[in-house]
Amino acid sequence: MFKINDNYLKLPGSYLFSTIAKKVTAYKESNPNNKVISLGIGDVTQPLAPAIIEAMHKAVDEMADASTFRGYAPDLGYEFLRRAIADNDYKSRGVELALDEIFISDGAKSDSGNIVDIFAQNNKIAVTDPVYPVYVDSNAMAGKTGDYLKDRECWSNVVYMPCTAENNFVPELPSDTPDIIYICCPNNPTGTALKKSDLQKWVDYANEKKAVIIYDAAYEAYISEEDVPHSIYECEGAKTCAIEMRSFSKNAGFTGTRLGFTVIPKELTCDGTSLNGLWARRHGTKFNGAPYIIQRAGEAVYSKEGREQTGKQIAYYMNNAKEIRNALEGMGYTVFGGVNAPYIWLKTPDGMKSWDFFDVLLEKANVVGTPGSGFGPSGEGYFRLTAFGSAESTKEALERIKKL
Numbered sequence: 387m388f389k390i391n392d393n394y395l396k397l398p399g400s401y402l403f404s405t406i407a408k409k410v411t412a413y414k415e416s417n418p419n420n421k422v423i424s425l426g427i428g429d430v431t432q433p434l435a436p437a438i439i440e441a442m443h444k445a446v447d448e449m450a451d452a453s454t455f456r457g458y459a460p461d462l463g464y465e466f467l468r469r470a471i472a473d474n475d476y477k478s479r480g481v482e483l484a485l486d487e488i489f490i491s492d493g494a495k496s497d498s499g500n501i502v503d504i505f506a507q508n509n510k511i512a513v514t515d516p517v518y519p520v521y522v523d524s525n526a527m528a529g530k531t532g533d534y535l536k537d538r539e540c541w542s543n544v545v546y547m548p549c550t551a552e553n554n555f556v557p558e559l560p561s562d563t564p565d566i567i568y569i570c571c572p573n574n575p576t577g578t579a580l581k582k583s584d585l586q587k588w589v590d591y592a593n594e595k596k597a598v599i600i601y602d603a604a605y606e607a608y609i610s611e612e613d614v615p616h617s618i619y620e621c622e623g624a625k626t627c628a629i630e631m632r633s634f635s636k637n638a639g640f641t642g643t644r645l646g647f648t649v650i651p652k653e654l655t656c657d658g659t660s661l662n663g664l665w666a667r668r669h670g671t672k673f674n675g676a677p678y679i680i681q682r683a684g685e686a687v688y689s690k691e692g693r694e695q696t697g698k699q700i701a702y703y704m705n706n707a708k709e710i711r712n713a714l715e716g717m718g719y720t721v722f723g724g725v726n727a728p729y730i731w732l733k734t735p736d737g738m739k740s741w742d743f744f745d746v747l748l749e750k751a752n753v754v755g756t757p758g759s760g761f762g763p764s765g766e767g768y769f770r771l772t773a774f775g776s777a778e779s780t781k782e783a784l785e786r787i788k789k790l
């Protein structure tokens with residue numbers, strides 16, 4: 387008789403965004419005349435840039451001709467893309483990577499789920515709290531997080547590192563030593579970013595404790611401050627303790643197109659075994675790479691036109707972020723983020739619970755945001771708004787919030 391993976395039964399109710407979608411659908415059904423604006427979900431809205439579309443069209447034509455047709459992509463991804471990444475994302479910042487330390491994939495979310503496979507069952511993970519829910523969920527599905535404690539809304543075998551206004555959203559080194567440390571920087575949902583000196587402390591700690599850092603740099607392109615590193619490998623010693631994940635989703639609009647990559651330096655070892663080798667094996671047998679057409683699209687992001695065009699999109703979103711920040715501050719809200727990330731993280735007014743504020747915003751302003759508590763226990767009392775809407779709808783949403 388077959389058996390299911392009963393770790394799935396331990397997962398709490400439903401994924402945060404499914405709960406939000408259900409609430410919004412119900413509201414729209416009973417109020418069909420009210421126009422709801424979403425400043426909630428972390429998805430881009432600007433279309434793919436012309437340089438990217440052009441590269442895709444060209445690649446499509448190549449697929450129609452026997453002399454240029456491509457079948458299965460190479461395990462690690464096409465060299466043209468890995469080279470563009472090594473040169474533009476790393477070499478330009480003083481980081482030398484070998485091309486076989488870069489693994490092309492269909493996105494950082496897939497890689498976050500798959501990376502769990504190369505680690506033993508009895509590792510203890512640590513996450514900043516609040517954070518992107520995928521890290522904990524993926525480990526929970528693999529049975530690595532212990533039991534879900536309903537009353538505290540957390541897992542028994544996870545080290546939560548609170549990031550709140552009190553510590554400026556910089557996690558403190560935990561007293562309970564973890565084996566695998568997830569750091570998302572710039573952070574989703576708080577929008578805050580670690581300065582190089584703060585990140586260096588984590589790298590030193592991981593090397594000392596023989597822990598590994600999984601560093602999610604999906605929002606790297608939004609960094610505007612000088613002292614915030616774009617890659618963890620800008621910190622000394624990071625190659626022996628850190629895996630870095632990146633995505634083309636938020637910097638170039640590939641959320642629906644799917645493209646990302648993971649870097650595992652060869653120096654990163656566990657008792658003499660290279661993690662790069664393990665991940666290469668996994669990639670080779672359960673390839674979750676991206677199609678040729680999409681990898682060509684990714685290459686185009688690094689062209690002169692590609693960089694200019696995607697740079698304009700980021701500037702557009704960050705202008706929204708600035709508008710949201712300024713407007714909310716003007717209304718008396720306490721606001722964080724929005725400087726190195728497209729997320730604005732605010733304190734709910736009058737110490738309201740995150741979900742109560744969600745309901746008020748939906749019902750009174752017809753604006754959808756994301757309750758902070760959905761990203762972890764320390765997110766309670768906070769709320770996330772995103773800068774991914776159009777400038778017009780963002781402005782309208784802010785006017786409605788002002789009237790609350």
Ligand SMILES: *Cc1c(COP(=O)(O)O)cnc(C)c1O
Nearest residue numbers: 493494495518574604633635646
């Ligand atoms: C959106 C996002 C990603 C991107 O994932 P993809 O699968 O590449 O679309 C990764 N990490 C974080 C924290 C995100 O918010």
